[in-house]
Amino acid sequence: MINWKDLNLNLPASLSVDNKSPAVRKVMENGRTFQRQRYEKPYEEGKLSFNFLGVDFQIFKGVWIHYLNNGTEWFLIELPVGGQDLMTECQVRFISDYSYKYISPYNVTVSARIEFYKVEAPDLLALGNLIQVGDSVLYPDELVWDVTFNNQTLQSTAYMTGISQVPDVNEVLAVQWWDGSLQLAGTRTKLMPATNLPSDFRVQFWRATSSTNAAVKNPPMNRVSFATGASKLKYFDPYQHPEFKSWATLDFVNCSNWQPTKVDTSTFRLEIDYAGTETMRFSNIPWMVDLIINFSDAGFLDSNGIDISTMPNIESITFTHDTPATIVEVKRIVFRVMSFDNRNSGHLDYGNVWVRALQLGSTTENVQFELTDNTLLTELTLYQINDRATITLDNNPYLSTLNILQPSILNFLDIRDCNFSVSDLKNFIDDITAYVGTGAYGQIHVENNPCWVGGQLDPADPDTAYVLNAASNAGFTFAAT
Numbered sequence: 001m002i003n004w005k006d007l008n009l010n011l012p013a014s015l016s017v018d019n020k021s022p023a024v025r026k027v028m029e030n031g032r033t034f035q036r037q038r039y040e041k042p043y044e045e046g047k048l049s050f051n052f053l054g055v056d057f058q059i060f061k062g063v064w065i066h067y068l069n070n071g072t073e074w075f076l077i078e079l080p081v082g083g084q085d086l087m088t089e090c091q092v093r094f095i096s097d098y099s100y101k102y103i104s105p106y107n108v109t110v111s112a113r114i115e116f117y118k119v120e121a122p123d124l125l126a127l128g129n130l131i132q133v134g135d136s137v138l139y140p141d142e143l144v145w146d147v148t149f150n151n152q153t154l155q156s157t158a159y160m161t162g163i164s165q166v167p168d169v170n171e172v173l174a175v176q177w178w179d180g181s182l183q184l185a186g187t188r189t190k191l192m193p194a195t196n197l198p199s200d201f202r203v204q205f206w207r208a209t210s211s212t213n214a215a216v217k218n219p220p221m222n223r224v225s226f227a228t229g230a231s232k233l234k235y236f237d238p239y240q241h242p243e244f245k246s247w248a249t250l251d252f253v254n255c256s257n258w259q260p261t262k263v264d265t266s267t268f269r270l271e272i273d274y275a276g277t278e279t280m281r282f283s284n285i286p287w288m289v290d291l292i293i294n295f296s297d298a299g300f301l302d303s304n305g306i307d308i309s310t311m312p313n314i315e316s317i318t319f320t321h322d323t324p325a326t327i328v329e330v331k332r333i334v335f336r337v338m339s340f341d342n343r344n345s346g347h348l349d350y351g352n353v354w355v356r357a358l359q360l361g362s363t364t365e366n367v368q369f370e371l372t373d374n375t376l377l378t379e380l381t382l383y384q385i386n387d388r389a390t391i392t393l394d395n396n397p398y399l400s401t402l403n404i405l406q407p408s409i410l411n412f413l414d415i416r417d418c419n420f421s422v423s424d425l426k427n428f429i430d431d432i433t434a435y436v437g438t439g440a441y442g443q444i445h446v447e448n449n450p451c452w453v454g455g456q457l458d459p460a461d462p463d464t465a466y467v468l469n470a471a472s473n474a475g476f477t478f479a480a481t
Contacts, residue, residue, distance in 0.1 A: 001091070001264050002067050004077035009056055009063075013109075015079055017046040019119070044081075044116040045095065049109060057100070057108040064098070071098070074117060076263060083120030084136050091117035091262070125202055128180035137204065138176060142216035143244055144206045145224075148235040150257065151192035151199055158201060159189050159229035171221060174208035177201075185211045192232075200234060220244060222274065225251035226258070227281075233258045245273035245296070251281045259287060266290060266313075272299035272328075276358070279304040282311065290316045295328045302358045305332030305368075316342040319353050327383055331358045334370040339377075346378030346398065351405055357387035366439075372396065378419075379403070385410045388435045393418060394445075400424050404431040411435040413444045416481065420449045422461035429467050434475030444471065447480035455480065 004011070020043040026034045052060055064071050071094040078087040098112035126136035137144050149158040158177075175183045177190050178201040192201050207221035208214050226233045230253060237260040238250055250270075252258055260268065266289035270280060273296040280301070282288070288311055308317065317340060319328045330353060341348055348371075355369045367389035371380065377396045384406035385391060392414045393399060400419040410432055425446075434442035446452045457464045457478055471478065 001073070002063075002075045003263050004075060007059065007063060009059060010050065010052070011078060012048040013051040014049040015046055015081075017044050017081060019044050042119045044119050045113060046092075046116070047111065047113050049111045052108045052110060054106050057110070060110060068094070071112070081116075081120045084122050084126045088120045089262070090120050093117075123178065123202055125176060125178050125180055125204065138214075139206065139216045142206065143218070143220040143241050144204050144216065145236070146202060146204055146240060147233070148200050148202045149192065149232045150234040151195060151201065151232070153195055153198050155194040156192050156232060157189050157229055158192050158203065158232055159226070172208040172211050173221060174206050174214050176204045178203060182214055184208055184214060189229075222247050223249035223278070225249065226255055227251050227253045230254040230258075231256055235259055235261060237261050239271065245271040247271070248274050248276065249279045251279060252285065253281050253283045256284045256286065258285060267292065269294055272296065272301060274299055276300065276302045278302060279307065281307045283309045284311070286312055289313050290318075292318055292320055294320045294322065295326075296322050300328075300358055301330040301332070303331065305330055305334070307332075307334045309334070309336035309338065311338050314338050314340050316340060318342060319350065321352070327352055327354050329354050329356060329358060331356070332368045334368065335372070335374075336370065337373045339373075339375045341374075341376040346376055347381070348377060348379070349381045351381045351383050351403075353382055354384045355382065355386070355389055355391075356384070366390065368392070374399075381405065384408050385432070388437065388439055390414075402428045404428055407431055407433070409433050409435050411439070412441045413476075415449065416445050417448045420446065420451050422451045422458050422463045422467055425451055425457075425467050426463045426470075429470045429474070432474060432476070436475065442475045442477065444476050444478050445481055446478055452480065
């Protein structure tokens with residue numbers, strides 16, 4: 001579904017709308033009006049008129065044919081229809097052919113009828129705020145976030161959890177529920193009623209001044225988790241305020257029905273804009289095909305880092321930086337139970353990723369890179385590994401090539417159930433040195449690889465002596481498990 005604002009076309013010059021009420025009305029003999037509901041929901045149709053200048057009319061005709069399937073597909077457009085906002089994003093489709101009139105050179109007017117997917121009107125949350133403060137948001141000039149839950153027809157609980165320790169440990173999560181009620185303390189949960197059809201329940205949240213004062217406090221809360229009650233989350237765009245990207249934690253584990261916005265997409269761009277980003281977790285999100293993890297100059301990934309698993313349709317996870325050709329620094333990356341290769345014939349090229357401790361000077365941090373259960377992976381490239389790092393690459397049945405572009409230090413390498421020969425080990429053994437210090441381990445696990453024969457590196461392979469000697473000099477030993 002396309003969004004009109006992405007087409008660089010003007011909004012309509014005029015709009016007229018007919019509201020078709022579900023009520024049937026009949027004046028009785030006594031003068032009173034009898035009313036009954038004919039169907040459940042109101043319905044609206046309208047007529048749009050556009051004024052296109054220059055090449056805009058050409059664009060419109062192309063959009064009509066190619067993007068809207070000759071005007072039959074739904075699309076999103078902002079219209080003044082008395083909805084949640086002065087200009088409300090509406091889902092509409094054309095229900096008539098269009099007509100156009102030539103006014104003057106490069107000036108064409110176009111008219112057509114549309115129908116609305118639903119009648120846009122303020123929900124209870126927006127209505128209460130409009131009456132109280134004249135805006136759909138209780139604090140319209142502050143960073144307040146929208147999130148939408150869906151009851152899936154059942155009586156079910158909406159969970160809103162957000163925690164933060166920046167700048168202090170006593171931050172208060174303010175939640176304004178769909179009925180306008182405010183909650184500043186206790187477990188942020190509320191029961192959504194059962195309905196005949198799946199229904200949306202919109203919530204707003206922000207960082208409050210205190211547990212008795214709902215006014216917005218800055219800097220904003222930058223940790224949010226939807227892991228509890230995850231399947232009820234429907235819409236949440238962490239970047240709905242473009243000026244704020246500095247999330248420390250975003251937890252979307254098992255949020256199988258979540259989408260950032262109403263616009264269908266297969267790509268999500270995750271911004272790492274916080275110095276010490278702690279946890280970015282995603283799992284079981286079927287619409288995501290491409291994940292771009294983009295770093296700013298200020299951002300780096302610390303603590304639990306990136307943790308992504310069981311994404312059934314993922315094809316590509318890439319790391320980028322606002323400054324081209326800049327290496328990204330990550331303490332922990334976990335990719336489990338996903339088969340993807342960035343559409344690169346089995347080669348995951350992370351030559352711009354440096355896996356290292358991010359507490360400068362630290363010799364005790366547990367650094368981790370884990371990529372397991374990938375049936376497409378044949379080759380992996382990393383820029384560098386440092387410190388007390390655990391590298392887990394087990395159960396990638398076709399993985400046979402590991403490239404490490406810079407001399408690296410690591411504690412433990414697990415390549416069990418892969419496809420490494422002794423010569424494949426020789427490809428990287430000179431590029432790694434075992435970590436020495438507290439918690440040192442210094443092992444490479446190679447069970448169920450072609451290189452492991454009879455409980456040892458294949459004695460018949462001519463490269464075995466070289467690999468064993470190089471491993472010993474680097475502080476490593478080989479083991480099955």
